[in-house]
Amino acid sequence: MARAAAVVGTGQTRYANRRDDVNIPELAREAASRAIEDAGIDPRDIEAVVIGSGPEVFEGVNRPDLWVGSALGQAGRPVTRIQTGGTSGAGATIAAFYHVASGLHDVVLAVSYEKLSDGIPSYSFSTLSDPFWDRGFSSGAAPLVGLQSCQYLARHAPKVREDHGAMVAVKNRKNAMRNPYAQLQMEITVDDVMNSSPVASPIKALDCCPLSDGAAALVIAEERRAKKMASRPAWFAGLGACSESPYAPNIDMAYPESCVRAAQLAYQMAWIYDPVRELDVAEIFEAFSFQELIWTEALGLCNPGEGGRMVESGVTAMEGEFPINPSGGVLSANPIGASGMIRQIEAAMQVMGKAGAHQLPGVRKSLAHSWGGVVQFSTVTIFAGEL
Amino acid sequence: MGLELINNLMDVFTAEDPMAFAHPDGDPWADFREGMRIEWKMDFTYKHVLGKYSKFFIELTNHKFLATECPGCGKVWAIPRPLCADCLTITKWKELPGTGTLESFSISQFVPSFMKVEVPYVLALVKMDGADTLFTHQLRNYGDSTDVVKMGMPVKVAYATEPVDHPMLLMHFEPA
Numbered sequence: 001m002a003r004a005a006a007v008v009g010t011g012q013t014r015y016a017n018r019r020d021d022v023n024i025p026e027l028a029r030e031a032a033s034r035a036i037e038d039a040g041i042d043p044r045d046i047e048a049v050v051i052g053s054g055p056e057v058f059e060g061v062n063r064p065d066l067w068v069g070s071a072l073g074q075a076g077r078p079v080t081r082i083q084t085g086g087t088s089g090a091g092a093t094i095a096a097f098y099h100v101a102s103g104l105h106d107v108v109l110a111v112s113y114e115k116l117s118d119g120i121p122s123y124s125f126s127t128l129s130d131p132f133w134d135r136g137f138s139s140g141a142a143p144l145v146g147l148q149s150c151q152y153l154a155r156h157a158p159k160v161r162e163d164h165g166a167m168v169a170v171k172n173r174k175n176a177m178r179n180p181y182a183q184l185q186m187e188i189t190v191d192d193v194m195n196s197s198p199v200a201s202p203i204k205a206l207d208c209c210p211l212s213d214g215a216a217a218l219v220i221a222e223e224r225r226a227k228k229m230a231s232r233p234a235w236f237a238g239l240g241a242c243s244e245s246p247y248a249p250n251i252d253m254a255y256p257e258s259c260v261r262a263a264q265l266a267y268q269m270a271w272i273y274d275p276v277r278e279l280d281v282a283e284i285f286e287a288f289s290f291q292e293l294i295w296t297e298a299l300g301l302c303n304p305g306e307g308g309r310m311v312e313s314g315v316t317a318m319e320g321e322f323p324i325n326p327s328g329g330v331l332s333a334n335p336i337g338a339s340g341m342i343r344q345i346e347a348a349m350q351v352m353g354k355a356g357a358h359q360l361p362g363v364r365k366s367l368a369h370s371w372g373g374v375v376q377f378s379t380v381t382i383f384a385g386e387l
Numbered sequence: 388m389g390l391e392l393i394n395n396l397m398d399v400f401t402a403e404d405p406m407a408f409a410h411p412d413g414d415p416w417a418d419f420r421e422g423m424r425i426e427w428k429m430d431f432t433y434k435h436v437l438g439k440y441s442k443f444f445i446e447l448t449n450h451k452f453l454a455t456e457c458p459g460c461g462k463v464w465a466i467p468r469p470l471c472a473d474c475l476t477i478t479k480w481k482e483l484p485g486t487g488t489l490e491s492f493s494i495s496q497f498v499p500s501f502m503k504v505e506v507p508y509v510l511a512l513v514k515m516d517g518a519d520t521l522f523t524h525q526l527r528n529y530g531d532s533t534d535v536v537k538m539g540m541p542v543k544v545a546y547a548t549e550p551v552d553h554p555m556l557l558m559h560f561e562p563a
């Protein structure tokens with residue numbers, strides 16, 4: 001039986017298009033020191049470290065776990081690295097939870113980072129595709145998600161429309177204005193999004209996440225230590241991490257099974273029967289605006305085809321009945337390997353009551369989601385304020 | 388002599404405190420704001436074996452579009468899969484007509500500079516006739532305007548007539 005464990009401290013860096021003031025380990029350390037400080041502990045209290053970051057090809061650094069591990073003041077401790085694309089950061093947290101839940105360690109640090117400005121994203125993204133089937137004509141993430149979005153819109157037309165994506169972009173960039181770490185803080189209109197330059201139909205420039213440098217970290221502790229370290233820890237209540245076919249054409253991208261299954265597993269573990277009633281807020285990995293609608297449905301927060309109504313009616317707004325991405329989401333910053341962990345940190349902070357200017361009132365349970373690969377990795381994490 | 392001794396130096400600069408709003412008493416890293424950036428070029432060549440997929444590409448040169456059929460559950464896979472992902476049975480090659488319908492598409496107005504393709508670039512997700520799965524590739528020769536590209540549009544596999552840089556480029560889709 002798994003031991004109870006909770007997030008007791010979190011740390012983030014300012015997300016930016018370029019962080020010229022730091023190298024990679026310095027960036028990771030910035031987040032890690034903030035998390036350790038937030039937990040009110042000494043770096044020497046950490047027993048093991050899990051690092052999450054995107055593919056090595058992004059930064060051109062191999063074995064970054066060894067380089068980063070010692071820079072965090074954790075030389076000599078066990079270090080594990082997780083790399084599952086966009087879910088790397090969330091995967092690192094889940095692996096750190098396993099460390100604690102298993103009883104092997106009492107206090108574990110999970111750190112994730114990405115420094116995309118060190119590399120050449122347009123080139124490195126093309127190498128992420130399958131070397132046989134996709135790489136010959138691959139042109140990065142936007143056209144793939146364009147296919148996904150077009151398939152989704154066609155399936156649910158006229159209930160879901162192109163401007164529903166724009167409404168997500170407007171909402172999340174506005175939410176980001178209350179998040180001091182966000183990279184894009186913008187007051188824009190649906191028309192601004194609809195008239196922004198076409199990228200990969202139906203995706204337009206303002207439907208896209210930025211490229212970011214940034215790091216995130218959190219400290220996880222077992223029950224007795226967690227209660228001492230935090231007045232209101234964010235307890236792990238449910239987890240789901242699923243994968244499916246390596247080939248995008250074999251996946252129903254408009255309703256991905258890996259996401260549906262990960263949510264079911266997490267709800268089962270957390271004894272949640274009616275997620276939209278029992279949860280108070282969700283942080284969803286929407287690298288492109290239409291994905292927030294697709295994931296909202298796949299996570300069972302509404303029925304298939306209802307994603308558009310969720311945003312249009314204001315349900316998912318900051319002041320709505322079920323806010324989604326009060327932090328501004330991935331549309332406001334995307335240090336890829338860290339983004340999944342940032343969703344978890346934001347969801348945990350809402351439960352801990354530490355989300356600052358974008359704190360929602362009375363959050364008891366929150367959900368964090370991430371996706372990676374060619375839409376075939378999904379993670380769902382549920383935090384609760386009470387054990 | 389000085390910095391010009393460093394052949395791969397890109398620039399030297401003074402970095403700003405990205406969290407100045409959090410440091411009212413001054414920048415804690417004030418002593419470490421001199422920055423420099425270097426350039427490191429890497430040029431590797433990888434050698435990929437195409438394994439049990441190889442026959443698909445060999446037959447493309449004969450203008451044949453192959454899928455695999457599972458003798459266990461009957462599912463037809465295109466992209467061909469040597470092992471049925473649903474029931475884990477070893478499959479058999481099966482030729483398909485190479486026609487299908489557009490299940491989804493995305494039109495890109497620009498592509499990364501290393502891609503030797505025309506823009507607008509149309510990426511297509513196609514339901515292949517005779518297969519139970521979808522297949523992705525570029526849609527070309529759609530005429531003067533991408534307006535003709537529509538959901539459900541019939542398409543067909545077209546085969547390369549000029550040498551290509553990747554075996555997957557031996558084929559693409561065109562309107563049927």
Ligand SMILES: [Zn+2]
Nearest residue numbers: 457460471474
């Ligand atoms: Zn089968």
